[in-house]
Structures are given as structure tokens and as C-alpha cells.
Amino acid sequence: EPEVTQTPSHQVTQMGQEVILRCVPISNHLYFYWYRQILGQKVEFLVSFYNNEISEKSEIFDDQFSVERPDGSNFTLKIRSTKLEDSAMYFCASSEDRGSYEQYFGPGTRLTVT
């Protein structure tokens, strides 16, 4: 069964460094998402992406964050200058279409900022 994959599974970085989290969505899916979960808190929506554009973003997704689909298979989340409060589990998801179509999630990348 097709699945969403994410790399790395765990990333440790120092405050102020740039990180890129990578996701490979399911191949025929057109809509892509990033969510995050700070330890002990809710899973929060960050951004949705379609047709090489951001279609929706949350207040969390400020200028420090960017997303890209560089090569037609990967979908990346970049954090330019990490802060301690960026430490979280980051989930990528993809769906075939919007609306009632299921969002398929990857296993997550745990980001630890020291």
C-alpha cells in the first residue's frame, strides 16, 4: 500500500540553524500538508500546498518557515533559524484531492532544537 515517508526520523539542531525536513507524498496525490505536535500539546496545522503554491497557512507559519516541492516527488519544510520552541514532531500529509478526501500522514520527524 502506498505510504507517505519522511526523513529524517529524528533531527537534532542548534538554535539559529536552518533545518530542512523532507517528505515523499503518495505519488498521485496533489495536495500536501505539514502539521506539528509540540510534546504534550495538540497536533497543529501549519500549511497546505497545491499546484506549487501555498493554499492556506496558520499563524504559526511565519517568515521563518517555507515549503517547496523541488523535484515533483519531495515536499520539504524549511525552518530558516530554529528556535527552542520549534522543537516538535512534524508530520507531513498528502491527499488525492481536497474536501472529503482522506489525508494520509507520514510517521513524523522529531525535531529537537538545543
Place this chain on the structure above:
Amino acid sequence: GDSVTQMEGPVTLSEEAFLTINCTYTATGYPSLFWYVQYPGEGLQLLLKATKADDKGSNKGFEATYRKETTSFHLEKGSVQVSDSAVYFCALRRERDTDKLIFGTGTRLQVFP
């Protein structure tokens, strides 16, 4: 704003016990409601969903009924198995203009033989 509240975990049960995980929501209009499950080392998987009031979603022996009057979507299973041990997330999506899912904090279920 829209939000989801679910019971704190962990929930610890013996095999074959009855499971209830409570979920309530706050939203305008008629959101769609979901339960996702996360097994260790895996991503969130859709377990079941309901898109309108009084709908019952069901899958793998789990059920949840969309109760508009109590703004609830409690997850139930009549007889849990050790393999049901996982984290369960309740979520909603507004009925239009957005695809974002709004999640609760998740409830860890531990089932012992």
C-alpha cells in the same frame, strides 16, 4: 475558534474490556469529524469519520456517532485487543473553505493481556 477536546490518557484496559474515549468539539456550522490512530513508529491513520449529525462512523470494531446536540464524537469499542494499543486523535474539519484538520491532544490506549 474551532477546537477539539479529548480525554487525557493514558487509558489502561485489560483485553476484551469496553473502551470509550471522549471527544467534544467547538465549531460553527457542521464540521466533519474524524478519529485517527497512531501505532508506534507509524503515521496517523484515519480510523473512521462522520460528515453530518447522527452519522455513525465505524471501522475495525470501533464506532463513533456524531452528536450535534452534545457536540461530541466519542470513540467506542466493545472488546479491545492488545493490538489496539496506540494513540487515538479526534479531529474536525470545517465544512467548507479549508482542508486543515483541527486535532485534539491525543489519548494513549494501553491494552494488557
